[in-house]
Amino acid sequence: MQNSEIKTTCSYCGVGCGIIVTNDSKNGVSVTGDKDHPVNRGMLCSKGMNLHYVVNDTSDRILYPEMRWSKSHPMERVSWDTALDRAAAVFSSIIKKHGPDSVGFYISGQCLTEEYYLVNKLVKGFLKTNNIDTNSRLCMSSAVAGYKKTFGEDSVPIAYDDIELADTFLITGANPAWCHPILFRRIEQHKEKNPKTKIIVIDPRRTDSAIAADLHLQIIPGTDIILYHALAKRLIEKGYADNDFIKNHTENFKLYKDLVLSSSLEKASKLCGVPLNDIKLAADIIGKAKGFLSLWAMGLNQSAIGVDKNTALLNLSLLTGHIGKPGSGPFSLTGQPNAMGGREVGGMANLLAVHKELNNPVHRKEVADFWGVEDISEKPGLTATEMFDALESGKMKAIWVICTNPMVSLPDSRRVEKALANAKFVVVQDISHNADTSKFADLLLPAAGWLEKEGTMTNSERRISYLPKGINAPGEALSDVEILTRFAKKMNFTGFNFNSTEDIYKEHCLMTKNTNIDISFLNYNRLKNEGTFQWPVPDYGHPGTPRLFSDKKFYTPSQKAIFNIPTAIENTSEQPNDQFPYILTTGRIRDQWHTMTKTGKVSRLMTHIPSPVLEINPIDAYKASINNGDIVVVTSKNGTVRVKAKVADTIREGVVFLPMHWGKQLENDLNRTNNLTNTLVDPVSKEPDFKFTTVSVAKYVKP
Numbered sequence: 001m002q003n004s005e006i007k008t009t010c011s012y013c014g015v016g017c018g019i020i021v022t023n024d025s026k027n028g029v030s031v032t033g034d035k036d037h038p039v040n041r042g043m044l045c046s047k048g049m050n051l052h053y054v055v056n057d058t059s060d061r062i063l064y065p066e067m068r069w070s071k072s073h074p075m076e077r078v079s080w081d082t083a084l085d086r087a088a089a090v091f092s093s094i095i096k097k098h099g100p101d102s103v104g105f106y107i108s109g110q111c112l113t114e115e116y117y118l119v120n121k122l123v124k125g126f127l128k129t130n131n132i133d134t135n136s137r138l139c140m141s142s143a144v145a146g147y148k149k150t151f152g153e154d155s156v157p158i159a160y161d162d163i164e165l166a167d168t169f170l171i172t173g174a175n176p177a178w179c180h181p182i183l184f185r186r187i188e189q190h191k192e193k194n195p196k197t198k199i200i201v202i203d204p205r206r207t208d209s210a211i212a213a214d215l216h217l218q219i220i221p222g223t224d225i226i227l228y229h230a231l232a233k234r235l236i237e238k239g240y241a242d243n244d245f246i247k248n249h250t251e252n253f254k255l256y257k258d259l260v261l262s263s264s265l266e267k268a269s270k271l272c273g274v275p276l277n278d279i280k281l282a283a284d285i286i287g288k289a290k291g292f293l294s295l296w297a298m299g300l301n302q303s304a305i306g307v308d309k310n311t312a313l314l315n316l317s318l319l320t321g322h323i324g325k326p327g328s329g330p331f332s333l334t335g336q337p338n339a340m341g342g343r344e345v346g347g348m349a350n351l352l353a354v355h356k357e358l359n360n361p362v363h364r365k366e367v368a369d370f371w372g373v374e375d376i377s378e379k380p381g382l383t384a385t386e387m388f389d390a391l392e393s394g395k396m397k398a399i400w401v402i403c404t405n406p407m408v409s410l411p412d413s414r415r416v417e418k419a420l421a422n423a424k425f426v427v428v429q430d431i432s433h434n435a436d437t438s439k440f441a442d443l444l445l446p447a448a449g450w451l452e453k454e455g456t457m458t459n460s461e462r463r464i465s466y467l468p469k470g471i472n473a474p475g476e477a478l479s480d481v482e483i484l485t486r487f488a489k490k491m492n493f494t495g496f497n498f499n500s501t502e503d504i505y506k507e508h509c510l511m512t513k514n515t516n517i518d519i520s521f522l523n524y525n526r527l528k529n530e531g532t533f534q535w536p537v538p539d540y541g542h543p544g545t546p547r548l549f550s551d552k553k554f555y556t557p558s559q560k561a562i563f564n565i566p567t568a569i570e571n572t573s574e575q576p577n578d579q580f581p582y583i584l585t586t587g588r589i590r591d592q593w594h595t596m597t598k599t600g601k602v603s604r605l606m607t608h609i610p611s612p613v614l615e616i617n618p619i620d621a622y623k624a625s626i627n628n629g630d631i632v633v634v635t636s637k638n639g640t641v642r643v644k645a646k647v648a649d650t651i652r653e654g655v656v657f658l659p660m661h662w663g664k665q666l667e668n669d670l671n672r673t674n675n676l677t678n679t680l681v682d683p684v685s686k687e688p689d690f691k692f693t694t695v696s697v698a699k700y701v702k703p
């Protein structure tokens with residue numbers, strides 16, 4: 001691209017802001033917000049505004065394939081042919097000796113939809129294992145399971161434009177002011193214009209989102225379901241239930257009603273640590289709402305009872321009938337730019353393309369027939385954490401990691417380290433040497449990054465956008481599509497004779513025909529010429545579907561939504577004790593993204609919070625003789641972290657917070673938060689319990 005301008009989409013979070021990229025042959029790439037884009041209307045957050053630094057700085061890029069012939073050999077530069085011949089030879093030999101389930105792929109919610117589709121076809125259709133999972137498992141798998149249990153299928157029902165039509169927002173387990181900034185800005189702008197708009201935030205921390213709220217319920221971590229049931233009880237008792245909607249469009253209400261009415265508001269207030277009057281006030285605000293949006297993210301999803309938390313929250317939308325109408329509905333916030341696209345193509349170990357289920361023999365046959373393969377294994381694939389367990393135990397021998405950094409992002413980093421060290425063969429396909437995981441690679445494959453390849457992504461509101469290629473990748477880096485296609489051909493697999501990324505997109509679209517995510521009529525031309533579309537787009541000329549369930553018909557056999565009864569109301573995580581008296585909760589900060597492989601090299605983004613700090617309540621700090629700025633040692637069953645303390649009353653007593661981003665191989669890894677986190681996962685979604693690890697905190701004393 002020489003002195004040119006293209007329209008594309010931000011590659012950071014699931015908001016999916018439109019960006020105009022200008023490439024000047026002298027000054028390189030620069031970015032501005034796209035004023036015509038329906039998501040951000042020209043606005044960009046700090047990360048989006050600084051995207052060009054990541055593109056222009058190629059100093060840490062992997063420029064050519066590198067390989068070592070054995071664990072004792074150093075890495076050396078090789079050709080693409082040599083690299084992929086070796087990958088094919090090693091994978092074939094391991095599969096021959098130990099079976100298909102001895103290998104696995106761990107991919108990313110930052111992959112484009114075409115890449116996601118291709119690698120799932122390769123692994124599930126041709127390598128004959130379902131061991132393919134994505135880092136979206138750490139992010140939204142509980143929400144996926146919650147939607148399926150409630151609506152019959154994974155379906156985010158709302159559009160961002162519902163923000164301007166709502167008058168009540170319940171933000172729970174999320175800090176969009178920092179993590180989905182442009183969406184939150186839209187909520188703030190709406191409230192500025194309509195001061196009667198109410199924002200309720202449920203969070204153990206007084207975040208920037210909570211500061212902007214009318215009511216902050218500073219909950220004790222893990223007690224969300226108790227609080228939602230208390231809200232439901234009050235809503236029913238005050239006559240705010242939408243009885244017509246419940247009668248005509250839901251199932252299982254009686255059981256739910258009996259359960260919530262048997263709860264006690266006073267007891268809930270005590271268990272949740274939330275004043276009784278605040279619970280009543282929140283319920284009354286929700287009850288009076290004309291348009292009620294509930295927004296949530298990792299605070300609910302990343303929990304040992306994450307799916308139950310999701311269904312308990314979804315029950316509030318059913319109870320009040322706030323679904324399928326303007327300004328109303330549940331709205332899970334996806335963390336990654338294409339987590340939703342990954343869901344469309346079945347990019348997880350338990351899913352198949354177009355929302356089909358791996359455990360359904362009819363679905364397996366349909367997908368196998370479509371791909372022209374004999375069958376798809378019925379054995380469930382290993383999920384993110386299970387794959388690393390299997391590597392550690394030796395059950396799995398080889399892993400191919402694409403665009404993600406599990407050494408920093410998975411819980412219990414020491415276990416991940418052992419797993420990668422124990423693997424017979426590790427392939428890392430990434431853009432930069434920066435990833436801590438790459439030091440374990442036996443084969444390092446240079447991938448093209450954002451702007452260096454084309455494809456599509458889907459944001460949190462089901463909006464599909466086309467991302468054009470704007471610049472060439474440095475060195476010998478190839479697009480993920482090209483790398484995977486070449487590998488498939490080395491394995492002599494048929495079905496990978498794609499001439500372009502568009503061909504892969506067309507195959508994916510064909511598969512969606514007559515499904516609930518039908519985009520069979522949405523081609524690259526429409527995306528390039530007309531802009532973005534929300535699925536389904538089930539006809540030529542169809543404008544896309546902003547809101548689902550307007551007809552009140554859900555995807556269950558009865559077409560009714562289901563009130564789910566949680567299997568566990570109380571949190572099942574290990575509770576604080578004498579040895580580990582604090583609850584550690586982890587999360588994002590405003591200017592960093594994931595494991596900082598991109599944002600960490602932008603000096604402007606390092607000024608906001610330059611190093612990890614432990615947020616601790618003044619009462620807890622006083623008891624432990626910790627002053628603001630002291631170095632503290634945080635210890636859990638799994639490991640230790642040494643960071644500075646930030647003493648602040650923004651966090652509840654008994655709870656401490658660490659950002660999840662840091663982890664570069666520095667100071668003996670003592671700044672890596674996931675040294676501490678526990679290995680518990682939700683039994684259904686298998687999403688890790690990042691928000692609840694018991695720890696001790698002590699002032700660091702130099703030996």
Ligand code: SF4
Pocket residue numbers: 010011012013014015016017040043044045046047048049180181182183
């Ligand atoms: Fe990018 Fe998300 Fe910021 Fe929008 S809100 S500019 S998508 S990081």
